Amino acid sequence: MRNPSSDTSCPPGRTGRPRSAAADAAILAATRDALVELGWSKLTMGDVSARAGVAKTTLYRRWSGKSELVVDAVAELFDSLELPDRGSLEADIEYVVLQFAALLRRPEARTALMAVVAESTRDEALRDRIRSAIVDRQKRLVVLGRERAQARGELPYEEDASLASHTTDLIFDVIAGTVVHRALVSSEPVDELWVATFTALLMYGLQGSAAGPSGPAPAV
Amino acid sequence: MRNPSSDTSCPPGRTGRPRSAAADAAILAATRDALVELGWSKLTMGDVSARAGVAKTTLYRRWSGKSELVVDAVAELFDSLELPDRGSLEADIEYVVLQFAALLRRPEARTALMAVVAESTRDEALRDRIRSAIVDRQKRLVVLGRERAQARGELPYEEDASLASHTTDLIFDVIAGTVVHRALVSSEPVDELWVATFTALLMYGLQGSAAGPSGPAPAV
Amino acid sequence: MRNPSSDTSCPPGRTGRPRSAAADAAILAATRDALVELGWSKLTMGDVSARAGVAKTTLYRRWSGKSELVVDAVAELFDSLELPDRGSLEADIEYVVLQFAALLRRPEARTALMAVVAESTRDEALRDRIRSAIVDRQKRLVVLGRERAQARGELPYEEDASLASHTTDLIFDVIAGTVVHRALVSSEPVDELWVATFTALLMYGLQGSAAGPSGPAPAV
Amino acid sequence: MRNPSSDTSCPPGRTGRPRSAAADAAILAATRDALVELGWSKLTMGDVSARAGVAKTTLYRRWSGKSELVVDAVAELFDSLELPDRGSLEADIEYVVLQFAALLRRPEARTALMAVVAESTRDEALRDRIRSAIVDRQKRLVVLGRERAQARGELPYEEDASLASHTTDLIFDVIAGTVVHRALVSSEPVDELWVATFTALLMYGLQGSAAGPSGPAPAV
DNA sequence: GTCTAAGCGAGACGGTACGTCGAGTCTTAAA
DNA sequence: TTTAAGACTCGACGTACCGTCTCGCTTAGAC
Incomplete structure (x- = not known):
């Protein structure tokens, strides 16, 4: 985080003892x-x-309360997420899934993430803070992976910016949502085998969707 | 719910005033x-x-506490979930996604679901209760939809029971996880357009995966 | 104290666990x-x-707060005050002064009495509670001593009830006020010698006043 | 107050910015x-x-704390006390009583006086400060009134300095204590009628006591 | 005319107590 | 034995003051 002090920017005036x-x-x-x-x-x-x-x-x-504090505390964990180029979209997806799953194995993340999301359902400000502190940190990996895949030719360029954004959002929700659900709701391990299966599903889905409505209709 | 009284079976003895x-x-x-x-x-x-x-x-x-009570209270909402035969796997998926999204629009479900999941990360018994009261209720729709699709020939039969179960779990985590993430974390609407896009992605993924590892390798 | 529960009479309804x-x-x-x-x-x-x-x-x-609690706690100390018949008004006065002084030597009374009086200057309810719990307990000694002195013929009967009450109040304020002031403000010991001197002053004052305006005018 | 700055004499060294x-x-x-x-x-x-x-x-x-500050703040009120010669001891007493009662009608004095006395029961230094800042200011009126009465022949000279001092102290405690008790504990008005009655009592007491133990024994 | 030691405002700091609220238990009398 | 009622212990809440500290800035006397 660039600005760890959360609610108020540190120097509103210039007098008084500065915050530690x-x-x-x-x-x-x-x-x-x-x-x-x-x-x-x-x-x-x-x-x-x-x-x-x-x-x-x-x-x-x-911080105005426990939720805000915990969001900031957990958000720092997400700074460790990164996406080195593994050479293919498939490998990149597997890497990001495993990395996110490893994060969800940390007890502080397990216990905190769903809790603050639950709180945020009734708190607009908290929702915004989660988005900027956590969600955006995750989403940039998806953006990066997609750009790389496009550069590699694995995925087509999307010219419509709005459509591109929506696609990124969808991929992000699928990856993050599925992994979270597997780990926290179903309480099943996110192991190599499962990741391979899930990644395969996603690869087919992406490539099929990329071919688009004009592509071969899903055979019954 | 067949047995709404949760923790203790209702009539342990037979004397005394019966429970209301x-x-x-x-x-x-x-x-x-x-x-x-x-x-x-x-x-x-x-x-x-x-x-x-x-x-x-x-x-x-x-009930032994707030979490248990809320799980039972919210679980009853899931009794309304059903999956009429819409004629195709694609239509069935769209229907189930929309239905689940509608459920997540109810404030009692929004605020409670993630909260009890968060609690359950440190409480084995609660995890079991959530599984039996909520997760299993959802999952049977996936099982049903898959069986129908297999009967229609849209998806192949899986002979290995373990593998079949794993596939069902994966589909369930993808659908439920993605919808929850979209609705509660990304806070974006689950509207017809998004559902269509997501369903398309999932259809391609399922059919590609069904063709299997022996099927055509995902083209780059 | 007859009713140690202070603010609310104990049994408002009849159900529920009774107060300990x-x-x-x-x-x-x-x-x-x-x-x-x-x-x-x-x-x-x-x-x-x-x-x-x-x-x-x-x-x-x-209790609604510290002041109320302390008033009740200290008031119980005043239950020990009594006025055995010492045979003369003078002896009775000396006895009551010494007894009150002894009470004011107790640290719990020293520190609490002036404090609650100070609080009561801005709190009507507290003032009433002090009056009924503490002041009235002290004043009855004055009433008793005066009645005895009247029975002995040391002081005349006062027929006008209002005037009688005012005289009692005055005597009470003189005795209690002087002793408190000596003990807490001047911080001087209330010893036998001082008590004798003060009692003498008071005796002359009472008898002179009793003789009344129609009595011998104070000689210059 | 000669030196309003209380705890530290203002110029300990000589350099630096002086206190405002x-x-x-x-x-x-x-x-x-x-x-x-x-x-x-x-x-x-x-x-x-x-x-x-x-x-x-x-x-x-x-100031080292709230009590010290308040003592100094309230002490200034006592500077207004004075004792013009009213022609007789009785008139002087009535005047000083009324003046003191007027002071005790001021809310800042009502609430503060008993409070700091209460604090002082556990604080030697505060007791000294109260004595020098407040009590001595009051007592000088008694000293003055007594000297005038002696000059007028209303009260005898007391040659024993110690005895004289003790008598002054007693008179002071009787006057100040009684008025404070009437005003703050009994919460009754210090009006002209009451003052006259109290003064009469005190006059008889003083004159009787002045006649002394060798004087006419208090008649039964 | 600097130098410099103290005073000054602002406000963050580590503490302690506040008075309230909720959790979960226990004790009554009534049903 | 269950029920409604409500008092009970416990522990956390978020706030308010305490008295101290750390800033950057006067300010006036000493050099």
């Missing part, structure tokens, strides 16, 4: 520790502040 | 009302008991 | 202990509840 | 305003600093 930069890092790390040990529902602001060696008021000065 | 059957229904309805008005995180056991005109003790005698 | 009578006693004793150890300003509701082995909510269910 | 003299006055005035509006227990240092247009640091550089 170290505190931000300590708090977010403490939040992740608490998530691992206690899980979302048993995590408390007081506990986090104690772990971080910080007063509770310092937390509330920077 | 009406109470169960009232409690679950009150729970859904409270979910609509307050959302998961602001729903309280005391509030539910007050809405249901029931003592808190009565709640705790039947 | 033991808790009242434990809380008031804990309050006095805390006053002795910590003093008024460092006494906290949380500390009292911990000492009493009681939840904080139980305190707040019975 | 205006700040002291502004702070004490703000303190009195806050006492009137909020009362002792709701008055906060932060509020006072805001009212005075001063940083909290500036307060704490001059």
